[in-house]
Amino acid sequence: MISRRLATQAIILLILCLALAIVIFPYLWTLLASFKTEAALNRPLDWNFTPTLANWQAMLHSEIPRQVLNSIIVGTVTVLLSLLLGAPAAYSFSRFRTGGDGARFAVLLAQMLPPAALIVPLFLLMYTLHLLDTLWAVVASHLTFILPLVTWFLIGFFDDVPPELEEQAMVDGCTQWQAFYRVVLPTIRPGLGAAALFGFVLSWNDLFYALLLTGKHSRTLPVGIAGYWTFRGIEMGQMSAAIILAIGPVIIASFFVQRYLVRGLGGGAVKG
Amino acid sequence: MGTVSLGLERITKRFGSVTAVQDFSLKVEEGEFVSLLGPSGCGKTTILRCIAGFERPDTGQVYLYGQVVNDVPPERRDVGMVFQTYALFPNMTVGQNIAFPLMIKGSPKVEQRQRVAELLDLVQLRGLEERYPRQLSGGQQQRVALARALAKRPKVLLLDEPLSALDAKIREELRIEIRRIQTTLGITTIYVTHDQEEALSISDRVVVMNQGIIQQVGSPAEIYKRPATLFVARFVGTNNLFQGKIGEGGRFLWHDHVFRVDDAIKWPSGIQAVLAVRPAAMGLATSQTDVPSGANVMLGRIEPLTFLGSIVRVSLRVQGDEMIRVDLPAEATAGLSLGQQVYVYFSPEAGVIVREQ
Numbered sequence: 001m002i003s004r005r006l007a008t009q010a011i012i013l014l015i016l017c018l019a020l021a022i023v024i025f026p027y028l029w030t031l032l033a034s035f036k037t038e039a040a041l042n043r044p045l046d047w048n049f050t051p052t053l054a055n056w057q058a059m060l061h062s063e064i065p066r067q068v069l070n071s072i073i074v075g076t077v078t079v080l081l082s083l084l085l086g087a088p089a090a091y092s093f094s095r096f097r098t099g100g101d102g103a104r105f106a107v108l109l110a111q112m113l114p115p116a117a118l119i120v121p122l123f124l125l126m127y128t129l130h131l132l133d134t135l136w137a138v139v140a141s142h143l144t145f146i147l148p149l150v151t152w153f154l155i156g157f158f159d160d161v162p163p164e165l166e167e168q169a170m171v172d173g174c175t176q177w178q179a180f181y182r183v184v185l186p187t188i189r190p191g192l193g194a195a196a197l198f199g200f201v202l203s204w205n206d207l208f209y210a211l212l213l214t215g216k217h218s219r220t221l222p223v224g225i226a227g228y229w230t231f232r233g234i235e236m237g238q239m240s241a242a243i244i245l246a247i248g249p250v251i252i253a254s255f256f257v258q259r260y261l262v263r264g265l266g267g268g269a270v271k272g
Numbered sequence: 273m274g275t276v277s278l279g280l281e282r283i284t285k286r287f288g289s290v291t292a293v294q295d296f297s298l299k300v301e302e303g304e305f306v307s308l309l310g311p312s313g314c315g316k317t318t319i320l321r322c323i324a325g326f327e328r329p330d331t332g333q334v335y336l337y338g339q340v341v342n343d344v345p346p347e348r349r350d351v352g353m354v355f356q357t358y359a360l361f362p363n364m365t366v367g368q369n370i371a372f373p374l375m376i377k378g379s380p381k382v383e384q385r386q387r388v389a390e391l392l393d394l395v396q397l398r399g400l401e402e403r404y405p406r407q408l409s410g411g412q413q414q415r416v417a418l419a420r421a422l423a424k425r426p427k428v429l430l431l432d433e434p435l436s437a438l439d440a441k442i443r444e445e446l447r448i449e450i451r452r453i454q455t456t457l458g459i460t461t462i463y464v465t466h467d468q469e470e471a472l473s474i475s476d477r478v479v480v481m482n483q484g485i486i487q488q489v490g491s492p493a494e495i496y497k498r499p500a501t502l503f504v505a506r507f508v509g510t511n512n513l514f515q516g517k518i519g520e521g522g523r524f525l526w527h528d529h530v531f532r533v534d535d536a537i538k539w540p541s542g543i544q545a546v547l548a549v550r551p552a553a554m555g556l557a558t559s560q561t562d563v564p565s566g567a568n569v570m571l572g573r574i575e576p577l578t579f580l581g582s583i584v585r586v587s588l589r590v591q592g593d594e595m596i597r598v599d600l601p602a603e604a605t606a607g608l609s610l611g612q613q614v615y616v617y618f619s620p621e622a623g624v625i626v627r628e629q
C-alpha cells in the first residue's frame with residue numbers, strides 16, 4: 001500500500017520535473033547561448049564552452065538600448081492611457097451595468113479581434129495622420145487590445161468593492177465622481193498595479209504591430225530582436241543576449257502580478 | 273409639539289413588480305430617536321435609503337426641516353449614516369476616516385484635528401487614530417463609523433442595523449452607548465433594526481413595519497402592551513393568541529369559553545378578533561381554589577418546560593389542540609411535571625384585542 005503510494009508520487013514528480021525541464025530549457029539555452037562564441041554556437045547542445053561577454057557588448061553598443069527605451073515609452077504611455085480610460089469604463093460596467101450584462105463580454109470580444117483584421121486600417125490611418133514611424137502609431141495599435149483587456153481585468157476588482165463604500169462617501173459629501181477617485185480607486189490599488197503590469201508586459205512583447213508600423217526611428221525591442229535574423233544568417237549570440245534583456249523584466253513582473261491575474265481575468269466573468 | 277426635522281409623506285417605492293414601501297408617512301421631531309422595526313424585507317432599509325437620497329420614492333415627499341429633498345443628491349442632504357457593514361475606508365486610518373467628511377467639506381486641518389479628537393473622546397476610542405480598520409474589533413469599528421457619521425454635525429443621523437454583526441453582549445453595551453451619544457448631542461435619529469429588544473430599549477418611538485406597510489407607531493410601552501395589529505402582537509415579544517369572537521358587554525368568546533376582557537368593550541360585538549395575552553400575564557394553579565377570584569380560567573396539560581434563566585416558560589396544550597405559554601419564576605415551577613393537568617388563568621385587564629389582518 002505504502003510502496004504503491006510512493007510509486008504514484010514518484011511518477012507524478014517525474015512528470016513534473018519533465019514538464020519543468022521542457023519549460024525551462026529554452027530560457028536556459030538562450031541564456032547560455034548569449035555567452036557563447038560563434039564557433040561554440042555551431043555546437044548547440046555543447047554545455048562545455050568558454051563563456052564570452054562579446055555578444056553582450058556588441059548588443060549593448062547596437063540600436064538595442066534605444067529600442068528598449070522605445071519599448072518602455074510605448075508600454076508606459078499605453079498603460080497610462082489604458083488605465084485612464086479603462087478604469088472609469090470598468091467602473092461603469094460594474095456599478096451601472098452600462099450596456100447591459102452582455103456588454104462586459106463584448107469588451108472582451110474587442111480584444112479578440114485578430115491583429116491582421118486591424119493592421120490595414122491602422123496603417124492607412126497612421127499614414128494619413130503622418131504618424132508612421134512614430135511611437136504614437138505603436139501606442140494606438142497597442143491600445144486596440146490592451147485597453148479592452150485592462151477594462152475587463154478591472155471590472156472584477158470593482159465588483160469586489162462594496163457599494164456601501166461609495167454610498168458612505170456620498171453621504172460624507174462626495175459626488176459620485178469624487179467617491180470614485182477618492183475612495184473606490186485607492187481601494188483597488190493592487191488591481192490597478194496588476195493591470196498596469198499586465199498591460200505593460202503585453203505591450204512589451206508585441207512584434208506584429210511594431211514591425212508594420214515602425215521604422216528606423218521608432219523600432220521597439222521585439223522588432224530589434226527580429227532584426228538579428230538577416231539575409232546573412234541569424235546572429236544567434238547577440239540575439240540571445242537581446243532576448244534575455246527582453247524577457248528579464250517580464251519574468252520579474254509576472255511574479256508580482258500572478259496572484260491578481262487569476263482574480264482579474266476570472267472576476268469579470270463570474271460577476272457578470 | 274417640537275420642530276419637525278424629518279417628514280415622510282405618503283412614500284411609495286417599487287422595485288419592478290415588488291412594492292417595497294407603500295403609503296408610508298411619518299413625522300419626526302428634532303432630537304427624537306425613532307426606530308424602524310420589522311422583519312427582513314419589510315421596507316425599513318428602503319425608507320432609510322429614501323431619506324439618505326440613494327432611492328427616489330415613486331410617489332410622496334421627503335422633507336428635511338420643511339424642505340422637500342426628493343431631488344437633492346445624498347452629498348447635499350446634511351445627513352450622517354452608519355451602514356450595517358460600517359463601510360470604513362480600508363486604506364485610511366481611524367483618524368482619516370473620521371476626518372473624511374470634514375476634508376471633503378474643505379475644513380482647515382486644525383479644525384479637522386480638533387473635531388477628530390473630540391469625536392474619539394465621545395466614542396471612547398482616543399489613542400486609536402493611527403490604526404487601520406482591519407486592526408480594530410467589530411465594536412471599535414462600529415464606534416469609528418458612528419464618529420465619522422457625526423463629524424460634519426449632520427441634522428439627521430441614520431443607522432442601518434449597525435449592531436447586527438456583533439455578538440449579544442457587545443450589542444447590549446453599544447446600543448446604550450449610541451443612545452447616550454444621541455441624547456448628549458440631541459440629534460434626530462432614525463434607527464433601523466429587526467431586533468425588537470434593541471428597538472424597545474432605546475427608542476422614543478417605534479415604527480413597526482411589515483411588507484412595506486406601517487403596522488403601528490408608538491412608544492415602546494404602547495407597542496409592547498397594546499399591539500394594534502395581529503402582526504405586532506406576534507412580532508413584538510411573545511403573545512398567546514386566542515382566535516375568537518367579540519361577545520356582549522366586554523366578553524370574548526373562544527371555543528366554549530367566555531372570557532371577560534376589559535379591552536373587548538371598545539369593539540363591536542359579533543366580529544371575529546384575536547385576544548393577545550402575554551405569557552408573563554398568565555398564571556398556573558394546581559387546584560381551582562387557588563385561582564384568583566374574577567380571573568379567566570381554562571384547563572391545560574403541561575408540555576415541555578423551557579429554562580430561560582430566571583424564568584421558566586411552561587408550554588401547555590389547552591382547548592382542542594392549541595398551545596399556549598406561561599412564564600413563571602423558576603422557583604414557582606418546582607411542583608410541575610410533564611403531562612400534569614393544571615388551571616391556567618389571566619385577569620380581565622391582561623388581554624388586548626387586536627385586529628386580524
